[in-house]
Amino acid sequence: MAEVLIEDLDSVLLQKLEMLAKLHGRSLQAELKSILEAAVQNTVTKTPEELGWSPSFFERTAGQWEGEPLTRGEQGEYEQRLWELL
Secondary structure, eight states: OOOOOOOSOOHHHHHHHHHHHHHHTOOHHHHHHHHHHHHHHHHSOOOTTTTTOOTTHHHHHTTOOOSSOOOOOOOOOOOOOHHHHO
16 A cells, blocks of 8 residues: 655644544544545546447547538628627
8 A cells, every 4th residue: 555644733723633533432543534535536537438428428429520511601890789889
């Protein structure tokens, strides 16, 4: 198992982490491991299938247009809003 060393932690932060560990009945190391695991789980996005897309939807459809090239025509003049004139 890998080890991580964190240096120069603010003493107040360390006290709060120790309090959390005690509150949860864990060692400081176990509390830090729990915090890191929760942080990673909350930032990892769901797969397309977990979001409701059919399996391999994007692989089958992305970049598959075979018709004429799509172009955007002239958009004309944009209206002037009052706040732009002030």
